Amino acid sequence: MSAPEMDPVADEPGDDEPAAEATGEPIAPAVVQPEDARCGFIAVIGAPNAGKSTLVNALVGAKVSIVSHKVQTTRVALRGIAIDGASQLIFIDTPGIFKPRRRLDRAMVEAAWGGAGDADIILLLVDAAKKLDEDIDRIIGRMNEVHVPVILALNKIDRVEKGDLLALAQSLNERVKFSATFMISALNRNGIDDLKHHLAKVVPAGPWHYPADEVSDAPMRLLASEITREKIYHRLHEELPYEATVETTDWKEKKKEVRIDQTIFVTRESQKAIVVGKGGAMIKQISMESRRELSKILEKDVHLFLFVKVREGWEDDPERYREQGLAFPKD
Numbered sequence: 001m002s003a004p005e006m007d008p009v010a011d012e013p014g015d016d017e018p019a020a021e022a023t024g025e026p027i028a029p030a031v032v033q034p035e036d037a038r039c040g041f042i043a044v045i046g047a048p049n050a051g052k053s054t055l056v057n058a059l060v061g062a063k064v065s066i067v068s069h070k071v072q073t074t075r076v077a078l079r080g081i082a083i084d085g086a087s088q089l090i091f092i093d094t095p096g097i098f099k100p101r102r103r104l105d106r107a108m109v110e111a112a113w114g115g116a117g118d119a120d121i122i123l124l125l126v127d128a129a130k131k132l133d134e135d136i137d138r139i140i141g142r143m144n145e146v147h148v149p150v151i152l153a154l155n156k157i158d159r160v161e162k163g164d165l166l167a168l169a170q171s172l173n174e175r176v177k178f179s180a181t182f183m184i185s186a187l188n189r190n191g192i193d194d195l196k197h198h199l200a201k202v203v204p205a206g207p208w209h210y211p212a213d214e215v216s217d218a219p220m221r222l223l224a225s226e227i228t229r230e231k232i233y234h235r236l237h238e239e240l241p242y243e244a245t246v247e248t249t250d251w252k253e254k255k256k257e258v259r260i261d262q263t264i265f266v267t268r269e270s271q272k273a274i275v276v277g278k279g280g281a282m283i284k285q286i287s288m289e290s291r292r293e294l295s296k297i298l299e300k301d302v303h304l305f306l307f308v309k310v311r312e313g314w315e316d317d318p319e320r321y322r323e324q325g326l327a328f329p330k331d
């Protein structure tokens with residue numbers, strides 16, 4: 001990698017003692033599990049902003065996927081893992097399915113349907129507080145093509161009148177043969193346990209895929225990039241978050257602390273100025289918020305160094321897709 005274009009920003013000084021290189025990959029231990037084990041992959045699909053990532057985090061009981069009030073936050077199909085009784089539930093949090101325009105959009109839609117294709121069960125999440133629109137129509141239109149059970153979950157019921165909710169459930173059930181319908185609030189955890197117990201009953205019998213204490217299969221480096229990307233989504237607006245990408249370039253871990261280097265790629269000089277902010281104020285804020293959350297997750301002191309680089313046309317560079325775990329669409 002070429003030299004950074006600006007000094008790294010760290011809100012804590014790093015230190016220069018030699019540190020062991022961590023690979024971020026867990027060493028697979030033998031999976032201990034009950035005799036009557038069940039295990040299944042559940043793809044959570046739905047329109048952008050329906051609350052899919054919030055739901056996966058609620059079901060897993062840990063933050064495995066980033067959330068924002070903006071659409072198209074999730075880019076890659078990420079897995080979150082939960083245990084309920086003798087069942088291991090592996091949730092695939094997919095990007096929102098929408099009408100793809102840019103190449104990145106197409107990669108995200110493919111990742112979403114790809115995630116659904118790998119699943120034993122599809123969980124279709126619909127924002128009940130929103131009118132049915134063409135996003136939902138497009139998804140519903142393809143539901144009859146899938147050959148696994150589809151469960152409907154109406155989300156955000158904290159924002160809907162009961163009568164409207166029942167009418168929505170009925171009209172969707174007239175169009176697709178759902179195996180079950182749930183009404184939930186992913187944000188308030190309302191109905192989450194019922195949904196989880198149901199899933200635990202219907203996933204196929206079979207051995208667990210992951211150790212009991214694992215909540216995500218994503219390498220820590222990717223999760224760390226995602227956390228910083230979430231802070232960018234919270235702090236910056238308009239097209240910038242969509243045109244920014246974060247890569248973790250270095251990870252040095254010691255017993256009690258970890259040094260993480262990340263690069264934020266933007267597509268134009270003007271965007272770089274916004275990300276850095278006046279006197280570096282914005283990047284410091286992003287760095288501080290990301291570092292705090294990473295420290296909590298890693299249970300270690302984190303020294304986070306953020307670099308900002310302009311890379312024109314990263315959206316057409318296959319390597320940038322691979323780094324984010326996406327397949328590169330040819331056209």
Ligand SMILES: Nc1nc2c(ncn2[C@@H]2O[C@H](COP(=O)(O)OP(=O)(O)OP(=O)(O)O)[C@@H](O)[C@H]2O)c(=O)[nH]1
Nearest residue numbers: 049050051052053054068072073074096185186187
């Ligand atoms: N009121 C309310 N808001 C919710 C609920 N669930 C999620 N949200 C909010 O909806 C917004 C979108 O949530 P996400 O989990 O990022 O949605 P997503 O479906 O993963 O979005 P994409 O990844 O962009 O497709 C966030 O602001 C959430 O806090 C809910 O049950 N009630």
Ligand SMILES: [Mg+2]
Nearest residue numbers: 052053073074
């Ligand atoms: Mg999401």
